[in-house]
Amino acid sequence: MTLKQFVNPATAATVLAAAALVGIAFHGTRVRADDIGGDASRIQQGFAIAPVPLNLKGKDPALVGLGSYIVNAQASCNDCHTLSPQAEYSSGGIPYFGQHPTIVNPAVYLGGGRDFGPVAGPGTPDIVSRNLTPDKTGLPEGGHTFAQFLDIMRNGTDYDHFHPTCVNGVLTGTCLPAPFDGALLQIMPWPILHNLTDHDLLAIYEYLSAVPCIAGPPAPSILHNDCK
Numbered sequence: 001m002t003l004k005q006f007v008n009p010a011t012a013a014t015v016l017a018a019a020a021l022v023g024i025a026f027h028g029t030r031v032r033a034d035d036i037g038g039d040a041s042r043i044q045q046g047f048a049i050a051p052v053p054l055n056l057k058g059k060d061p062a063l064v065g066l067g068s069y070i071v072n073a074q075a076s077c078n079d080c081h082t083l084s085p086q087a088e089y090s091s092g093g094i095p096y097f098g099q100h101p102t103i104v105n106p107a108v109y110l111g112g113g114r115d116f117g118p119v120a121g122p123g124t125p126d127i128v129s130r131n132l133t134p135d136k137t138g139l140p141e142g143g144h145t146f147a148q149f150l151d152i153m154r155n156g157t158d159y160d161h162f163h164p165t166c167v168n169g170v171l172t173g174t175c176l177p178a179p180f181d182g183a184l185l186q187i188m189p190w191p192i193l194h195n196l197t198d199h200d201l202l203a204i205y206e207y208l209s210a211v212p213c214i215a216g217p218p219a220p221s222i223l224h225n226d227c228k
């Protein structure tokens, strides 16, 4: 059966209208979780599975809860944005050792630093995941605004210009040679994550601003965060 046979035009119109209403509800200042079928349980589960204490001051709790659900149950952000697979879980709660329950290591949670090696070949910089925790301004991942975060998640823009494209193909140890576009984040699955709705990306952003700050290595490391 094709989708066309399955969904009649009247139903489709109703679904679209409902989606528009949901969008309005969520873009208002207060989110009413009970308005949206399914989201209430995801928000609740999001709070239940958050592996760190959350700072809800000035935040929209429904967005934080939903963001936690997406980050911790769906998008596996911490699998990459933590120091290493070895450091990701705490002793006694390492799932791959058969230990229960799983204990995520809060000391490195979303602090970045996982080294994926010189993905563009010998003589090119290692690609390292970034620190996503909020700094003292309260803005997540190094003080980026939501508009910048949207651009990062949708287009892979690297605001830190950490590994520009090599000029005339000359390797410097810090640049990426063509055909790599050094202006874009590598490894980071933005070509998948860009399919998320604005609302879900807002929820992720709100959640990332509620997790504890991780200072990381001292400046000028790109992983450093001013927590105080």
Ligand code: HEC
Pocket (backbone or CB within 6 Å): 070, 071, 075, 076, 077, 078, 079, 080, 081, 116, 127, 128, 129, 130, 131, 132, 141, 142, 149, 152, 158, 159, 160, 162, 184, 185, 186, 187, 188, 189, 193, 204
């Ligand atoms: C497969 C590994 C992987 C996963 C999963 C992943 N990331 Fe990333 N992410 C990276 C890497 C690696 C970088 C840095 C890439 C570079 O330097 O080119 C990065 C960069 C970023 C940046 C840019 C940070 C900055 O300071 O500019 C943001 C924001 C980000 N990731 C958010 C997320 C979020 C949110 C999730 C989950 C929804 C996520 N990432 C999941 C690997 C990953």
